[in-house]
Amino acid sequence: MKKLIPLLGILCMGFQCDSHQDPIVNRGEWWVKNASAQSIWIARGMERGFENDLGSVELAPGASRQIFSRELHILKVPDFNSLYERWSDMPEEDISFEVLSDDGALLAKWSYSDRSLLGRQFFDESAWSRTQSSGDRVDEIRVVWLFEISDDDITQQNNI
Secondary structure (H helix, E strand, O other), rough: OHHHHHHHHHHHHOOOOOOOOOOOOOOEEEEEEOOOOOOEEEEEEEOOOOOOOOEEEEEEOOEEEEEEEEEEEEOOOOOOHHHHHHOOOOOOOEEEEEOOOOOOOOEEEHHHHHHOOOOOOOOOOHHHHEEEOOOOOOEEEEEEEEEOHHHHHHHHHHOO
């Protein structure tokens, strides 16, 4: 029996988990797609995180742009409300998403404070499509939300 205990200890050490394994990273991504027939610019409440100094980005017809991403190093599925972390330091009334024409004319505007009003709202999750897939590893989760800006969105004057 005295010889068996040290042998069991050696066997247990040989079966330790690899402590250098990368942690699981679940990722949420928010994308905007220009589904309209004209080039547009997306701007305002989105300026942080964009590369240019103007705080706006051009989207050609059919083009998409990632506007935010969130990595979670815990076993939790990303949730749509993480998008609002982007504006956590701003007053609610200042949070908006605007669509502009090439010449800078306002085509559409969605305000965070209007998110529960009738009609299609940028800040309402039901206006977004959602897909979920495996991340880089099988045990990781990638969730992508996509908001498509249509011709109807940029021609309806009630958004402005």
